[in-house]
Amino acid sequence: MPRVLSGIQPTGDLHLGNLLGAVLNWVQDQQQADSLYCIVDMHALTVPKQPGEIGERTLELAQGLLACGLDPEQCTLFVQSHVPEHTELGWIIQCVTSMGELRRMTQFKDKSEQQEFISAGLFTYPALQAADILLYDTDKVPVGEDQRQHIELTRDVAERFNKRFGETFVIPQASIPRIGARVMDLQNPTNKMSKSSDGGAGTVYLSDDLAAIAKKFSRAVTDSDSEVRFDVAEKPGVSNLLSILSALTQRTPEETAAEYTQYGPLKKDTAEAVVELLRPIQTRMAELKADPNATLALLSVGAEKAGSIASAVVERAKNNIGLLPRR
Ligand code: AMP
Numbered sequence: 298m299p300r301v302l303s304g305i306q307p308t309g310d311l312h313l314g315n316l317l318g319a320v321l322n323w324v325q326d327q328q329q330a331d332s333l334y335c336i337v338d339m340h341a342l343t344v345p346k347q348p349g350e351i352g353e354r355t356l357e358l359a360q361g362l363l364a365c366g367l368d369p370e371q372c373t374l375f376v377q378s379h380v381p382e383h384t385e386l387g388w389i390i391q392c393v394t395s396m397g398e399l400r401r402m403t404q405f406k407d408k409s410e411q412q413e414f415i416s417a418g419l420f421t422y423p424a425l426q427a428a429d430i431l432l433y434d435t436d437k438v439p440v441g442e443d444q445r446q447h448i449e450l451t452r453d454v455a456e457r458f459n460k461r462f463g464e465t466f467v468i469p470q471a472s473i474p475r476i477g478a479r480v481m482d483l484q485n486p487t488n489k490m491s492k493s494s495d496g497g498a499g500t501v502y503l504s505d506d507l508a509a510i511a512k513k514f515s516r517a518v519t520d521s522d523s524e525v526r527f528d529v530a531e532k533p534g535v536s537n538l539l540s541i542l543s544a545l546t547q548r549t550p551e552e553t554a555a556e557y558t559q560y561g562p563l564k565k566d567t568a569e570a571v572v573e574l575l576r577p578i579q580t581r582m583a584e585l586k587a588d589p590n591a592t593l594a595l596l597s598v599g600a601e602k603a604g605s606i607a608s609a610v611v612e613r614a615k616n617n618i619g620l621l622p623r624r
């Protein structure tokens with residue numbers, strides 16, 4: 298069975314972009330692959346946080362992922378900081394990654410522009426991400442389009458390490474969905490939908506009241522002509538709605554576009570499809586929140602399983618480098 302690994306940061310609430318770009322594919326993959334999903338709390342440290350904040354958000358994200366359908370019987374769900382091998386291999390990977398490579402990362406450029414205090418960790422973040430992936434002999438990394446560059450870097454660094462120190466790491470491949478890989482903000486459809494965009498009118502959260510979701514779609518920015526056509530460059534707002542509805546109905550955006558002549562019905566049907574997706578997820582989420590200990594116990598089992606794979610791979614890397622073994 299192929300090995301799959303992906304990660305998500307415990308910052309902000311899960312939103313529709315996370316679901317269509319990543320999480321719903323994770324739910325599918327868990328049946329066909331040996332899958333590990335990691336809540337990357339160490340990555341969340343790269344931008345300043347209040348004391349206590351990350352832990353709370355980590356638990357909430359775990360509950361959100363379980364509510365979306367991750368099944369601990371079928372996959373390994375765990376928290377990055379519970380498996381210390383991530384930071385250990387992260388350091389080793391930093392030492393085979395160049396400053397030039399890190400400087401080219403667009404996520405760093407975007408995120409550092411929003412920060413007053415730019416941590417060194419924000420800069421070296423992709424090396425820790427590479428370690429997350431390489432620690433599990435991962436074949437496939439299901440992510441949204443925005444992560445393509447980080448997976449390419451992971452491949453380059455793994456190949457470099459293997460050349461320098463001998464076959465150590467499996468070279469992973471990104472797996473990016475054909476439709477839904479880049480869900481855009483409903484108010485600013487040239488920006489991707491994200492947890493941090495202000496106000497929240499353009500972001501559909503998993504936890505949004507269902508009536509509020511319908512409103513967000515009815516107010517979604519389209520454009521002044523009224524032709525329903527899939528054309529991302531000329532009609533970003535309409536194309537975003539078509540992509541969302543298509544991802545949820547297993548059609549291509551062109552096929553969906555052919556069924557509409559007006560924006561109103563397109564918005565209404567997209568909102569309905571999203572509401573039907575989220576309704577059962579919200580019910581399950583409420584059940585999980587009522588019993589936090591159950592989730593904590595699952596995460597502990599997950600860390601145990603992940604740690605046993607990770608420690609073997611770190612040992613392999615250290616041996617191949619030729620660090621002095623401890624007696
Ligand atoms: P993040 O929320 O940045 O930790 O991302 C978690 C996962 O969701 C990653 O695989 C991202 O590629 C994916 N993702 C985040 N935002 C979007 C979006 N607007 N559209 C599609 N995928 C997204």
Ligand code: TRP
Binds near residue numbers: 303304306430438440
């Ligand atoms: N950088 C990813 C993001 O911002 C999160 C992430 C961290 C990740 N480690 C990973 C994704 C490993 C896939 C595999 O979304």
